[in-house]
Amino acid sequence: MTISLVRPLRAAWRRLTSMRTALVLLFLLAVAAVPGSLLPQRPLNPSATRAYLSAHGGWGRFLDALGLFDVFGSPWFAAIYLLLFVSLVGCLVPRIRVHARALRRAPLPAPKNLDRLPESARFETADPPDRSAAAARAVLGRRWRVMQRPEEDGAITLSAEKGYSRETGNLIFHVSLLAALVLIAIGRLYTYEGNRIVVQGHGFCNVVSQYDSWKPGRFAAEGRISPAPFCMDVSRFSATYTASGEPSQFRADVQYQPTVRAPLQPATIEVNHPLRLEGDRVYLISHGFAPEVTIRMPDGSVKHDLEAFVPTDASTLLSEGAFKEQGPVGKKQDVGISGFFAPTPVDEGNGIISSASPRVDHPVLGLIVYVGDLNYTGLAQSVYSLDTTKMHKLGMVNLRVGQTKAFADGVSVRFDGWRAWAGLQVSHDPAQGYLLIAAVLMVAGLLLSLGVRRRRVWLRLTPAIAGTADSPTVVAVGGLARSDSGNFTAEFADLLERLRSAGRPAHEALVGAGRE
Amino acid sequence: MTVAGIDGSAAHLSDTLFTTAIAVYALAMVGYTAEYAFGRRGRVAATAVPVRQRQLIGAGGPPVSEAAVPPQLPARGSGADRVGRGAVLLTVLGLVIHTASIGVRAVAVDAVPWSNMYEFASVAGLVGVLAFLGVLWKSPSIRHLGGFVLLPVVLMMFLAGTVLYSRAQPLVPALQSYWLAIHVTLAAVSEGAFMTSAVLTLLFLAKKRQDRVGGNGRLATLAARLPATQTLDKVAYRIVAFAFPLYTVAIICGAIWAEAAWGRYWGWDPKETWAFIVWVVYACYLHARATAGWRVRAASWINLLGFCAITFNFLVVNIVVSGLHSYAGLS
Numbered sequence: 001m002t003i004s005l006v007r008p009l010r011a012a013w014r015r016l017t018s019m020r021t022a023l024v025l026l027f028l029l030a031v032a033a034v035p036g037s038l039l040p041q042r043p044l045n046p047s048a049t050r051a052y053l054s055a056h057g058g059w060g061r062f063l064d065a066l067g068l069f070d071v072f073g074s075p076w077f078a079a080i081y082l083l084l085f086v087s088l089v090g091c092l093v094p095r096i097r098v099h100a101r102a103l104r105r106a107p108l109p110a111p112k113n114l115d116r117l118p119e120s121a122r123f124e125t126a127d128p129p130d131r132s133a134a135a136a137r138a139v140l141g142r143r144w145r146v147m148q149r150p151e152e153d154g155a156i157t158l159s160a161e162k163g164y165s166r167e168t169g170n171l172i173f174h175v176s177l178l179a180a181l182v183l184i185a186i187g188r189l190y191t192y193e194g195n196r197i198v199v200q201g202h203g204f205c206n207v208v209s210q211y212d213s214w215k216p217g218r219f220a221a222e223g224r225i226s227p228a229p230f231c232m233d234v235s236r237f238s239a240t241y242t243a244s245g246e247p248s249q250f251r252a253d254v255q256y257q258p259t260v261r262a263p264l265q266p267a268t269i270e271v272n273h274p275l276r277l278e279g280d281r282v283y284l285i286s287h288g289f290a291p292e293v294t295i296r297m298p299d300g301s302v303k304h305d306l307e308a309f310v311p312t313d314a315s316t317l318l319s320e321g322a323f324k325e326q327g328p329v330g331k332k333q334d335v336g337i338s339g340f341f342a343p344t345p346v347d348e349g350n351g352i353i354s355s356a357s358p359r360v361d362h363p364v365l366g367l368i369v370y371v372g373d374l375n376y377t378g379l380a381q382s383v384y385s386l387d388t389t390k391m392h393k394l395g396m397v398n399l400r401v402g403q404t405k406a407f408a409d410g411v412s413v414r415f416d417g418w419r420a421w422a423g424l425q426v427s428h429d430p431a432q433g434y435l436l437i438a439a440v441l442m443v444a445g446l447l448l449s450l451g452v453r454r455r456r457v458w459l460r461l462t463p464a465i466a467g468t469a470d471s472p473t474v475v476a477v478g479g480l481a482r483s484d485s486g487n488f489t490a491e492f493a494d495l496l497e498r499l500r501s502a503g504r505p506a507h508e509a510l511v512g513a514g515r516e
Numbered sequence: 517m518t519v520a521g522i523d524g525s526a527a528h529l530s531d532t533l534f535t536t537a538i539a540v541y542a543l544a545m546v547g548y549t550a551e552y553a554f555g556r557r558g559r560v561a562a563t564a565v566p567v568r569q570r571q572l573i574g575a576g577g578p579p580v581s582e583a584a585v586p587p588q589l590p591a592r593g594s595g596a597d598r599v600g601r602g603a604v605l606l607t608v609l610g611l612v613i614h615t616a617s618i619g620v621r622a623v624a625v626d627a628v629p630w631s632n633m634y635e636f637a638s639v640a641g642l643v644g645v646l647a648f649l650g651v652l653w654k655s656p657s658i659r660h661l662g663g664f665v666l667l668p669v670v671l672m673m674f675l676a677g678t679v680l681y682s683r684a685q686p687l688v689p690a691l692q693s694y695w696l697a698i699h700v701t702l703a704a705v706s707e708g709a710f711m712t713s714a715v716l717t718l719l720f721l722a723k724k725r726q727d728r729v730g731g732n733g734r735l736a737t738l739a740a741r742l743p744a745t746q747t748l749d750k751v752a753y754r755i756v757a758f759a760f761p762l763y764t765v766a767i768i769c770g771a772i773w774a775e776a777a778w779g780r781y782w783g784w785d786p787k788e789t790w791a792f793i794v795w796v797v798y799a800c801y802l803h804a805r806a807t808a809g810w811r812v813r814a815a816s817w818i819n820l821l822g823f824c825a826i827t828f829n830f831l832v833v834n835i836v837v838s839g840l841h842s843y844a845g846l847s
Contacts, residue, residue: 019803019807020807022803023800023803023804023807026796026799026800026803027796027797027800029796030792030793030796030797030800030825033789033792033793033796034789034793036784036789037784037786037789037790037793037833037837038786038837041784044783044784044785071784072784184782193779193780242686246685246686246688247688247689248686248688248689249689249692250689270689271689271690271692271777272689272690272692272693272695272773272776272777273776274776274779281779283778283779285779425779427779427780429780432775432781435781436768436772439768439771440768442764443761443764443765443768446760446761446764447761450757450758450760450761450802451757
């Protein structure tokens with residue numbers, strides 16, 4: 001029973017580890033990646049994915065069932081690369097064994113007829129065979145591995161081989177590739193990524209509950225990783241623009257504590273220059289404005305509020321957001337304000353304000369003010385929008401800094417000013433440093449395996465006059481290129497010239513004798 | 517000055533130089549094509565094999581079989597020769613003007629000038645011309661093939677100057693990094709090399725077909741003047757063997773930069789995905805070439821497929837698909 005199973009299994013294993021299968025799998029991997037670039041991907045862009053799904057109905061659901069909106073997390077993509085991984089291991093293990101043996105083994109004995117090799121030549125020298133063998137070994141130098149063997153008729157053969165590091169490089173590349181894949185997988189388990197909007201003058205700590213969004217890897221999600229206990233305040237955010245409104249620099253000056261009890265340290269975070277802490281990196285990802293208002297409530301109390309608004313237009317930073325103020329419970333005296341912030345306002349003619357530039361120049365805060373019940377049902381509400389189902393509108397107004405507008409029910413709103421906010425991202429991936437090492441090794445292996453020239457050369461040194469101690473020598477040389485790179489014909493010619501000029505030139509008569 | 521931080525007159529000069537370079541290349545292309553079409557036949561087996569050395573060792577050895585057809589240019593001073601020489605001169609002139617255009621643009625934007633599609637295409641074209649001149653330096657016998665290299669270069673530069681053109685602008689913060697110079701230069705050089713390999717592969721397939729089918733139509737006459745299939749294939753392979761590690765380093769540098777700029781080294785951004793696809797396809801090509809039993813022609817098609825993927829990554833991904841690499845400069 002077991003024997004009948006072993007044979008098909010072994011055949012399947014051989015097929016999986018064959019180069020042909022590896023090629024097909026590689027090709028499949030490339031093809032499988034294509035939809036991942038053409039369809040919106042849920043992990044990268046959830047809103048575009050939702051929009052695509054709702055626009056394409058049944059077709060969209062069909063694609064979704066196939067996993068085409070998360071190609072790189074789908075089981076079939078994983079199946080391809082896991083098969084490739086296994087195929088690679090199955091191919092590498094025997095190759096490493098073979099190469100280790102080849103490294104220890106002496107170069108192969110010379111074939112009988114060197115003239116049959118792709119490159120071959122003959123010349124004569126006045127030196128006897130043993131001396132010309134020594135001269136040839138000196139010419140070959142240390143780059144060639146040389147084995148000298150005597151033959152029965154008094155001839156000497158030299159077997160020379162070089163370029164072992166080609167296969168070494170090839171194996172280094174593939175082993176590093178495997179290591180890189182393993183490191184990527186490990187990184188995925190331990191990684192986490194948190195995002196937080198921090199208004200200038202405020203701060204946060206590296207705790208899950210303080211993030212606006214949190215994307216953990218599996219171990220982080222299971223709570224097996226405790227984020228580094230640092231805290232950070234954004235003391236200043238500045239954006240610099242060119243005259244035409246193109247951004248030229250974003251910069252966040254922060255103060256941070258590497259650990260809870262450590263003293264505050266200043267640092268600067270810019271695009272392309274994250275703050276690298278022990279194990280975590282803090283990036284400046286986005287920025288925007290947080291308008292500040294003073295609101296008089298229907299019951300006469302006064303509230304100050306500062307809310308981050310989200311940009312709705314990336315080039316002009318026209319932003320939207322909301323203020324939500326709770327009045328006495330059950331009295332329907334909550335005040336809700338939905339608003340927009342235009343950093344450089346332009347009146348589009350019909351009273352509609354939009355923004356001309358991301359620079360702040362006499363900004364306008366446009367407000368629609370509601371009163372009633374904010375409808376806090378215990379479910380999460382977006383902080384940037386208002387649920388107005390249980391509220392009624394008091395009116396709308398566009399305010400400049402310092403202006404106040406009074407509405408009915410004793411409600412009034414004052415636009416006090418604004419502050420910048422910085423969107424910070426904290427990333428954690430303990431494997432990425434090792435991954436870089438694996439990548440560098442991959443390149444080194446690749447350079448060796450594509451650049452090194454694998455060559456075999458044999459020399460047969462035959463005494464021209466048999467039985468004489470001091471006989472001149474006929475030297476036959478044959479060469480074989482075992483890799484495609486370089487121009488072996490030219491290399492062989494060059495080597496031959498050096499071999500020939502290493503010995504004493506032979507007399508014509510001797511040359512004739514050697515030929516007989 | 518039209519844009520702050522930009523030297524307007526320098527930007528304008530760069531544009532003029534760019535247009536001039538296209539015109540000069542086009543003229544050179546006409547020259548090469550004329551030499552190719554009207555030059556003497558029989559350079560068929562002209563290859564990079566150094567014939568002199570073969571003959572040198574031939575003295576005491578077996579007769580030299582391959583050196584029957586030495587690499588030859590048209591007879592010195594003949595009409596075709598003069599046209600060919602003129603074309604090379606024009607190419608060098610075009611190269612000088614082209615380099616000046618890129619240099620002046622660099623002065624205008626005060627940064628490495630390859631941050632959008634127009635600039636990238638210009639640099640990639642320069643790499644293509646440089647690669648051709650480099651090969652020409654080593655083996656002058658391929659001179660009549662210059663038109664095949666300049667045609668895609670001129671087309672790409674024309675496309676760059678019209679459809680892909682964008683004004684000189686200062687770099688946005690995300691691009692203000694020395695990785696821009698490293699990552700994009702490596703990508704441009706390796707992709708330019710892949711393009712040269714693809715052109716040779718096309719010529720290889722044409723020649724292969726002509727060898728198989730024969731025929732004596734006009735196209736067959738043109739194909740007869742190509743170098744031997746083995747030579748074309750070998751050079752195409754060697755170029756990939758040179759460009760592949762370079763492309764690998766370009767991707768790795770991109771990942772290092774992405775880690776600093778976007779917070780992760782790899783995120784399956786469309787550009788990243790297509791770089792991955794290109795890498796995998798050329799890896800397939802190298803494996804197919806290394807595997808005994810695979811026909812060389814099948815491997816050639818993989819090479820062409822790889823270049824199609826590069827073209828897709830450059831044109832479609834930049835213009836149609838939106839992602840983090842959206843620096844095309846088109847709006």
